[in-house]
Structure formats: structure tokens, C-alpha cells
Amino acid sequence: MNCPVKGKAWATGASPLCASGKGARQGTRAPPYLRAFLSNPHSMLDTAYLRNHPEEALNRLSKRNIDAEGLLAKAAGLDEKRRSTQNALDALLAEMNDHARSIGELMKAGKKAEAEEARARATELKEGIAAMKDQLAAAEKALHEHLWTIPNTPQERVPAGKTPEDNQVVAQHGELPRLAAGAKPHWELAEEYGLFSLELGVKLTGAGFPVYTGQGAKLERALIAFFLDRATEAGYMEVIPPLLVNADSAFATGQLPDKEGQMYHATADDLFLIPTAEVPITNLFRDVILEAGALPVKRVGYTPCFRREAGSYGKDVRGLNRVHQFDKVEIVRIEPPERSDAALEEMTAHVKGLLEALELPYRQLLLCGGDMGFTSAITYDMEVYSGAQQRWLEVSSISNFETYQSNRLKLRYRGEDKKPRLAHTLNGSALALARIVAALLENNQTPQGIRIPNALQPYTGFGMIVKK
């Protein structure tokens, strides 16, 4: 089995799907969370969609840098096998039910001999049923395991492409800062002003765990409060979720099995530290059928985020550019399909508003098919310009997952006809803190100190970061 996708999210290659075949998932050898998932009748792409819109699915999936045709053809075959097996089993079970019912009636009527006869026939049926059940289980397993390997189908407007080079810049705003010669990167500023320390983090934990201090800590807290307030004003309900989730939750939003190696795993209790608030907040709606009036659902949550980032190294990870623990405010929406595109644009506009309030130059990227996350149908990345490093830093990723997550979540809503159907889920960072801090510090450094944007001053209580 080849790993079908090499996105940036798979730097570790630790996915059991991509590793070396199926050993990890077989029978009783599968870890508990995989067994739990095997029992879940839902997979990722909706088989009904694949069956009813084969051409559209193929067109969309072809944007990815994968063998879309082969994957879909195999899925169609496995789906067909599953359905025919289920038909056969259902017929056998119906026959068995007839026997069982008539035996009961015959017993009541005192016709013992006839009852015995029927019982003998029923006993014969049992073997065939057991065998057919095994076949169905095997067919379902084969189908689901295959579906797990197929990423979400990109929307029409997503550009085809393989690498970040193929992403499209769809908007840019703000002047790039012209810093004086000798402008310092944020990690040097942090030392100079006592804002955060990675060395102390090493002592306490290990590399990539910053300790914020003094005005640095206050700035962090101010940004969190600012982002939460802005989201609340925009109609998002605030949530403070658990920071540890169980395997069911990690599966439902797609972190497992695809990104297993990216999460910290508390093995004693089989819990995972969340890599993003998306996981607990979206899972609030697992196994839920929302009434039509309940949509749209808009939630916002601040949480620390934990990412192992195994395999990352080099200059990209200096300072706050890439750390194992960072703060993030996340917005999550649940929408009916016809409104999810508009919701994505609203979320993007919200994020732009935040960046403009912080006076940070930014650009908006429409990710190409090859660079998008596994579960996304369309993704915008927002990047801010970090003046001293002279590079763009990703501070937000805003995605529409359409029904890909909701199919696993079993998250549905009732349409006008009262029938349950899969909702669309979306989420986006609004915003990720660490890199915002990096850009703020670098872009606003002056000989007198580091200037705090006006919008943030009510939250920090100071307008300038100064040396002690």
C-alpha cells in the first residue's frame, strides 16, 4: 500500500496507513483506538456521493497530486462488493426470522413435531449466515480501509499543483516594514526585553516550549483576550474545552490515523494532547443531529496547542517560528452545504480584520491541491510578514471540510424535508499566537522600545515594551 498523499502534514510519515501495510490494523493486534474505529460504519468520503457523482468526484480529486482515478475505481468496486454482500445477508436473515417466528407460533399451538422440523431447517441456515456475516465484515473493512487513504476532494476553484510553489496569492494587504539596518529577529528581542525564554523551557520540558515572562506574558494574554473578544463580537460562542481528548475524538476530526505521530499521546490513559482546539470543539457535535434552526453553529475557543513536529529542524524552527506548545484562538462553524462557501469567506474576512487591527502586513494564499491538508476541500492560509526575518509566517489556516469530517463525526442536520443529512464543517485560526508575537516584535521595534498596536493597548495596559 502506497501512501497516496505527501502533504506537509505528513512530514513524519508515521501514519499507519502509509507505514508498511496493514499489520497495525489487523484483528486483535490493532491498538484499542483502531479497533474502535473499525467498528465505526462511517468512513471519510461519503460513499453515496462517490456513487451518485462519480465524474465530479474524479474531477475534484484529480487536483491532488495522486492517482485519483485508481483510488476511486477501487472504492467503487469495494462499495459494490459490500452492497451485494449485504443484500445476500439480509435475505438469509429474513428467511431465518421467518423460521424463528413460525417456530414460536407452532410451539404455542402445540404442534411439536412441526416445530422440530422448522428448527432443524433453521439450524442449517445458521452456518450460511455466520459465513455471510464474516464476508460482510471483511467487505466493509476493505472498503473503509481504502476510503481512509483517499483525501477529501478539492473544490473546483482549487488550483492543481504539487508544492507550495503552486499556491496562489489571492490577496495582499499592508506595506512591508522597512526596518533600520541591524533590526533584530524576535528571539534576540525577546532576550533583550525579557519577553520569553526557550532556554528556560528546555530546563522545564525540552526544546520548543517557550516560557513567557513579564511584558511578554502580558502581551500573550492580551492577544488571547483581544482575539476572543473580536470573535465573540462576530457572533461566535466561546468554549473552553478539555486539552486532552480520547481516540474517538482524534479519529472523528481526522488526526488519527493520518497524523498519529503529530500528537502527544498520554499512554497510561490513552489520551491525546490536542494539536488544535478544532478537535475538542468540533467533536462537541459528534453523533448529533441539529435541527434546521440551530444552524449556523459558530464557536470560538482559546487553547494551548501541542504538536510534536517530529522531523522539523533547521532555521525554520528558530525562536517562535515553530514550537511544540503555542496558544491559539480557533473559530469553528457548522453550516448547511449551500452556505459553507460564504461562511469560508466570512471567516477569512474576520481574520483579515484581526490582522489589520494589529497593523500587520499579510497575504492570503489559496492552497493548491497538492499542498492542502488531507481532510480539507479548500484552504486559505494567511501569512504575516516578519520584518527582521524577511519572510512570511503562516498564522492562520482556514478550511472548509464539507462533509468529510461530518461523515466521521456523524454530524447531521435536518433540512426542510426533515431528513437528516451531513452538515459542512469549517474552521480557522483566529489567530495562532506565537508567530503573531514574532511578527509584532520584529515589525514594531524602535530605538525606544517595541510599539504595541493601538487596538491592543486596552488589553496590554501599556503602549510600549521597554527594557527593564
Added chain:
RNA sequence: GGAGAGGUGGCAGAGCGGUUGAAUGCGGCGGUCUUGAAAACCGCUUUACCCGCAAGGGUAACGGGGGUUCGAAUCCCUCCCUCUCCGCCA
């Protein structure tokens, strides 16, 4: 961590191993009645998969998994969870 009780439909709450997908009550929806509303009365009211243009039909599900049986919500095993009491504790 120790001891006990329990997990059934939106909620509450029944259920001798045999038309029990599941009594009853509440809630919800529709209707009758009414100038309107309430009350009363009548009917309806889970989800998934499969077959079918549809009407309709089949199968599955009573915390999860497994077992006994012709047949299990009802019996057995196991796991999970919840509640109560004790201990510990921000």
C-alpha cells in the same frame, strides 16, 4: 484508590427468551373543536444500511464487544461509562 447501584426511544419510566423498534406518561408535530387561545379528543412522532422512479419492502440497533439459543432488551462472559458512600485533593 475502596465499597455498592445502575446503564432502554427527545426526557421520564415499564418490559415471564417467542409478531417488543419496544407499554405508559411528558414533550414535539398534524387535525377536530374555538372569534382566537387554552383545555379536551383523534392521529403521528428513532436512526443506519440495502432494494425500488415511487408507493413500498428487507435488515440491523435497548452502553460497546463476544457467547448460549431455532429465537435475546430479556440468560452468560467481558470492556466502557454514570451515580451514591468512603478516602484523597485544586
